[in-house]
Amino acid sequence: MEGNIAELGKYIGVGLTAIGMGGAAIGVGNVAGNYLSGALRNPSAAASQTATLFIGMAFAEALGIFSFLVALLLMFAV
Known part of the structure; x- marks a missing residue:
């Protein structure tokens, strides 16, 4: 039972990092x-x-990449 709750928390965290990737797309x-x-x-x-223009797009896209990396870390490293 305890392992299932940890898996659930991991997937919820990954879902929340998707908000950062969506925010980067909006930016x-x-x-x-x-x-x-x-x-x-x-x-x-x-x-x-x-x-x-390109500097602003790079900064906005960098936040999305950081969110993606956090999602990967949560999925595979924890």
């Missing part, structure tokens, strides 16, 4: 959408903001 969409909105308003400034 990347938000960054890209705001860039596109700004680029459509001022096309001459869009080229200078491309580096900022």
Whole structure:
């Protein structure tokens, strides 16, 4: 009985880390959408903001990757 509860807790933890991966997807969409909105308003400034776009997407995606790694650790290392 005790092993089943530990397995259940592990799977609940992995499910909760999926929230972080979903949050990263929302963050990347938000960054890209705001860039596109700004680029459509001022096309001459869009080229200078491309580096900022990629940095913002990288930071948002890094959080999703960290959540994925925590999920893998919970699944296989515990």
